Amino acid sequence: MYNSRQQSAILEQTKSIAESGLQLVYLAKESGGNSKAVQVHTAMDKAASHLKEVTQDLLKSMEEAASAGGAVTAMIDNISKAVAKTEFQTAAVTPGISFVDYQTSMVQLCKRIAQLSQEMVGKSSTPETAAELGHVANTLTKQYSDLVEKLQGACGVSPSSEVAARLKSRVQDLGNSCMQLVQKAGTVQNNPTDSYSKRELADNARQVSEKVSYVMAALQDSSRGTQACINAASVVSGIIGDLDTTIMFATAGTLSSESDRDTFTDHREGILKTAKTLVEDTKTLVNGANSSNQEALAEAAQKAAKTISGLAEVVKLGAASIGSDQPEAQVLLINSVKDVASALAELIACTKNATGKPPGDPSMDALKESAKVMVHNVTSLLKTVKTVEDEAARGTRALESTIEALRQEIKSFDSPDRVDKVATAEDVIRCTKPITTATAKAVAAGNSCRQEDVISASNTGRKAVCDLLVVCKAAVQEAENEQIKKQTLSSAKHTAESYLALLSNIGDIIHEPARGDLKLRMRDLSKVVAQSVGELVKSCEALKARGHLSVPEDSRLKDQTLVLLDKSKNIKMHTWRYYCFFIISTITLFAQYRQAKDAFICGEDAECGVAGTCNKTGGNCVCKPPNIIGEKCDNNTLCPPGLTGIFCEIAVDSCKTVICQNGGSCKQKKNESGVECICQSGYTGNLCETFTPTDPCEMLICQNGGSCKQKKDESGVECICQSGYTGNLCETSTPTDPCEMLKCKNKGSCEQKKDGSGVECICKPGFAGTLCEQYPTTSKTTSKTTGKIFKTTTQ
CATH class of the missing domain: 2.10.25.10 (Laminin)
Incomplete structure (x- = not known):
C-alpha cells in the first residue's frame, strides 16, 4: 500500500475499531449480568452495532486497497460464491416486481460488465494505466454479484422453469469467465510489460463479452418483445441526448446547413411524412402490447425506434436550413421533435410494463395515457413545422409548446421514479438564477407582445424550469430529513407552476392585448415566481445545513480539470462536440457581456426607461424609487442602493x-x-x-468537577482537581485508595493483605467469597478470606 492517504484512512479505521471494542468491554463490565440495568443494555447494543459498522468499513477499505495492489484472491472468491448462489439458494420474491423489471436490470448490468471487460483491455496497454486494473476488476466483481441477485429474483417469477434453468446456466458461464478475467488482470497489473499476459487478458475479455451476449440472448428468448422494447428505449435515449447537443449548438448560433441553397421547404414534406409514419408505428406498438404477441411487439418496437431516428435526422437538417441567424426558431423546431422522442420513450416503457397484463390493470391505463401524449406531441410538431417560417405566428407556437412541455415535466416531477443524476443543494441554488432571467424575459415579452421576445422567453424559460426540476429531484434523492426533502420538492414544484401561470397569462395578453388587467396580473404573477424562488433557496440552505454541503468552487474546478486530463486519452468524438460547444458558448456569453456592459453607459440626455434615470457621475442607468407601481426599468438599468427586484420594489435587508x-x-x-x-x-x-475573555478562567475548562483558581505566585490560573483525578485539566482518573476498585458486599470491609500484595474483603460472620457475596448455609463454612471456621444457621 503506497498511498499515504489510504494508509492513514486504514489506520484511523483500525483505531476506531480498537476504541469501539474498548467501549464495548467497559459497558459489558458495567452491565455485569444485571438485568435491571436497562440503560447500560441500550448503550451496549449501540456499541456493538457501531463496532460491527466500523469493522465492515475496514473490510471494505482493505478490499479496495487489495484490489488496487493487484491482489485478486478475494475478488475471485466473491465471484465463486456468487456463482454458487445461483445453484443452491432460492431468492425471496419481492411483491410488485415482475419478470420484466428483473429483465431490464439484468440487461443494464450485462452491458456494464461488457464495458468493464473492454475497459480492462484498454488500461492494460500502458504501465501507467495498468495500475488501475485492480479497481476495474473490483467494480466488475460487484456488478456480477448484483447480476446474480437479479437472476435469483427473475427465476422466482420466471414464466417457465426451462427459461430459469437456461438463465442460470448462462450466468454461471459468465461468472467463470469473469473469474479468469479478474485473475489475469491481477497478473498484468503486477507485471505490466508481459505481452503474453496482455494477450491472454484480451482473450478473456473477448470471452466475457461472448458470455454476456449469451445471457442477453437467453433473456431475449424468454421475452423477445420485451427485450426489443428495452433496446428501443436505449436507442431513443441516445437520440434525445443527441438532440440536446444540437440545441446547444443552435443556442450558440453555430448550427447551419452545409449548402447555402438549402431551404426549409426542401425538408418540410420529409418531416411531415416521417411524422405520420411514426403515428402509425405508435398504434402498432400499442396494439402489440394489448395482444401480448411478443413477435409483433418486437417488430413494432424496432420499427418505431428506426422511424424516430429518421425523424430526428430530417428535423435537424430542417433546423440547420433555417439559418444560424434565427437560433430561436431552430431551438423551437428541435424542441418539438425532442418532445416527440421523450413521449415515445415513455410510451415504450409503458408498453413494456403493460405486456401480458389484463385490460383492467393500472399499467394499461398508463399505456393509454402515454399514447395520448405521444399523439399530442406529434400534432404539436406538425403545427410547428407549418408555422416555423411564419415570423408572425412562431412566437405564439413556441409559447404553446413550452406550456405543454412544462405541464408534462411537472407531471414527471411528481412521479416516484429516480433520476440518474448526482446533484447538490448548491446546484439547485445555481439553477434558480436562470429562472430569474427567464421571468424578466417573460415580463418584457408580455409588455411588448413582440413575437421574437415571446419565442426567446419561451425557449429560455423551458430550459430553466426543466433543468431546475431535474436537478432538484436529484439533489434530494439522498436527503435524510423527510421534512426538508418534501419542503424542497414542494418549493421547486410551486416555482415551476408559478412560471407556468405567468406564461399562460402572457398567452392571454397576446390574444387580448387591450385588456389592462392582464398586465397588472402579470406583475403579480412575476412576484409570485420571485417569492417561490426565495422559498426554494431557503429550503436548499436548510438542506445544506443538514450535511449536504457543496464542494468549494475552486476545488470543484480543480477536480473537474483532473478528470478531463485523465479522460483526454480515451476521449470519443461525440464528447469533443460538448467541449467545442463549451468554448463557443463561452465566447458568445463574453460577447453578450461586453454588449450589455456597453449598453449600461448613458449620456446626459439618454433615456434609461420609464422608471430610470442617468447617473451622471458614473454614466450608468439607475432605477428611480418605485413611486409608480407597475412601471418597469429597462433590462440595462440598476436599482438604487437598498432596493432590488424587477420593479425595484423590494427593500434589501443588509443583515442577510x-x-x-x-x-x-x-x-x-x-x-x-x-x-x-x-x-x-x-x-x-x-x-x-x-x-x-475578561476572566482568565474562561480560557481554562477544568474537567471531572475540577475548579479553576489563581496560582499562588499569581503567574496564571490552574485547575484544582477532585480526589481521584490529576492532570492539567483533571482529565486523568487515578484512584488514590485501592479499596475504591474493590466493592465488598454484605457489609464486608476492605483491608490491606498481610503480605502487602494488595487488598481483600473481610466478611461478616456467615458470609464468604471474594466479595462476601456468598450467603449463610446450615453447614460449617470455612471463610476463604479470613481462614476462620464458623457455624451458620439458615433462617
Whole structure:
C-alpha cells in the first residue's frame, strides 16, 4: 500500500475499531449480568452495532486497497460464491416486481460488465494505466454479484422453469469467465510489460463479452418483445441526448446547413411524412402490447425506434436550413421533435410494463395515457413545422409548446421514479438564477407582445424550469430529513407552476392585448415566481445545513480539470462536440457581456426607461424609487442602493449578507448607513470573531468537577482537581485508595493483605467469597478470606 492517504484512512479505521471494542468491554463490565440495568443494555447494543459498522468499513477499505495492489484472491472468491448462489439458494420474491423489471436490470448490468471487460483491455496497454486494473476488476466483481441477485429474483417469477434453468446456466458461464478475467488482470497489473499476459487478458475479455451476449440472448428468448422494447428505449435515449447537443449548438448560433441553397421547404414534406409514419408505428406498438404477441411487439418496437431516428435526422437538417441567424426558431423546431422522442420513450416503457397484463390493470391505463401524449406531441410538431417560417405566428407556437412541455415535466416531477443524476443543494441554488432571467424575459415579452421576445422567453424559460426540476429531484434523492426533502420538492414544484401561470397569462395578453388587467396580473404573477424562488433557496440552505454541503468552487474546478486530463486519452468524438460547444458558448456569453456592459453607459440626455434615470457621475442607468407601481426599468438599468427586484420594489435587508458569529446580532447603524454586529460579552471584531475573555478562567475548562483558581505566585490560573483525578485539566482518573476498585458486599470491609500484595474483603460472620457475596448455609463454612471456621444457621 503506497498511498499515504489510504494508509492513514486504514489506520484511523483500525483505531476506531480498537476504541469501539474498548467501549464495548467497559459497558459489558458495567452491565455485569444485571438485568435491571436497562440503560447500560441500550448503550451496549449501540456499541456493538457501531463496532460491527466500523469493522465492515475496514473490510471494505482493505478490499479496495487489495484490489488496487493487484491482489485478486478475494475478488475471485466473491465471484465463486456468487456463482454458487445461483445453484443452491432460492431468492425471496419481492411483491410488485415482475419478470420484466428483473429483465431490464439484468440487461443494464450485462452491458456494464461488457464495458468493464473492454475497459480492462484498454488500461492494460500502458504501465501507467495498468495500475488501475485492480479497481476495474473490483467494480466488475460487484456488478456480477448484483447480476446474480437479479437472476435469483427473475427465476422466482420466471414464466417457465426451462427459461430459469437456461438463465442460470448462462450466468454461471459468465461468472467463470469473469473469474479468469479478474485473475489475469491481477497478473498484468503486477507485471505490466508481459505481452503474453496482455494477450491472454484480451482473450478473456473477448470471452466475457461472448458470455454476456449469451445471457442477453437467453433473456431475449424468454421475452423477445420485451427485450426489443428495452433496446428501443436505449436507442431513443441516445437520440434525445443527441438532440440536446444540437440545441446547444443552435443556442450558440453555430448550427447551419452545409449548402447555402438549402431551404426549409426542401425538408418540410420529409418531416411531415416521417411524422405520420411514426403515428402509425405508435398504434402498432400499442396494439402489440394489448395482444401480448411478443413477435409483433418486437417488430413494432424496432420499427418505431428506426422511424424516430429518421425523424430526428430530417428535423435537424430542417433546423440547420433555417439559418444560424434565427437560433430561436431552430431551438423551437428541435424542441418539438425532442418532445416527440421523450413521449415515445415513455410510451415504450409503458408498453413494456403493460405486456401480458389484463385490460383492467393500472399499467394499461398508463399505456393509454402515454399514447395520448405521444399523439399530442406529434400534432404539436406538425403545427410547428407549418408555422416555423411564419415570423408572425412562431412566437405564439413556441409559447404553446413550452406550456405543454412544462405541464408534462411537472407531471414527471411528481412521479416516484429516480433520476440518474448526482446533484447538490448548491446546484439547485445555481439553477434558480436562470429562472430569474427567464421571468424578466417573460415580463418584457408580455409588455411588448413582440413575437421574437415571446419565442426567446419561451425557449429560455423551458430550459430553466426543466433543468431546475431535474436537478432538484436529484439533489434530494439522498436527503435524510423527510421534512426538508418534501419542503424542497414542494418549493421547486410551486416555482415551476408559478412560471407556468405567468406564461399562460402572457398567452392571454397576446390574444387580448387591450385588456389592462392582464398586465397588472402579470406583475403579480412575476412576484409570485420571485417569492417561490426565495422559498426554494431557503429550503436548499436548510438542506445544506443538514450535511449536504457543496464542494468549494475552486476545488470543484480543480477536480473537474483532473478528470478531463485523465479522460483526454480515451476521449470519443461525440464528447469533443460538448467541449467545442463549451468554448463557443463561452465566447458568445463574453460577447453578450461586453454588449450589455456597453449598453449600461448613458449620456446626459439618454433615456434609461420609464422608471430610470442617468447617473451622471458614473454614466450608468439607475432605477428611480418605485413611486409608480407597475412601471418597469429597462433590462440595462440598476436599482438604487437598498432596493432590488424587477420593479425595484423590494427593500434589501443588509443583515442577510452579514453573518455575525458567536451569538452576535446584526443591527442597523445609528445615524449611519450600513449594519454592524452587536457582540456578546467576551467577543470583539466586525463579525464577533475574536474571543477576548475578561476572566482568565474562561480560557481554562477544568474537567471531572475540577475548579479553576489563581496560582499562588499569581503567574496564571490552574485547575484544582477532585480526589481521584490529576492532570492539567483533571482529565486523568487515578484512584488514590485501592479499596475504591474493590466493592465488598454484605457489609464486608476492605483491608490491606498481610503480605502487602494488595487488598481483600473481610466478611461478616456467615458470609464468604471474594466479595462476601456468598450467603449463610446450615453447614460449617470455612471463610476463604479470613481462614476462620464458623457455624451458620439458615433462617
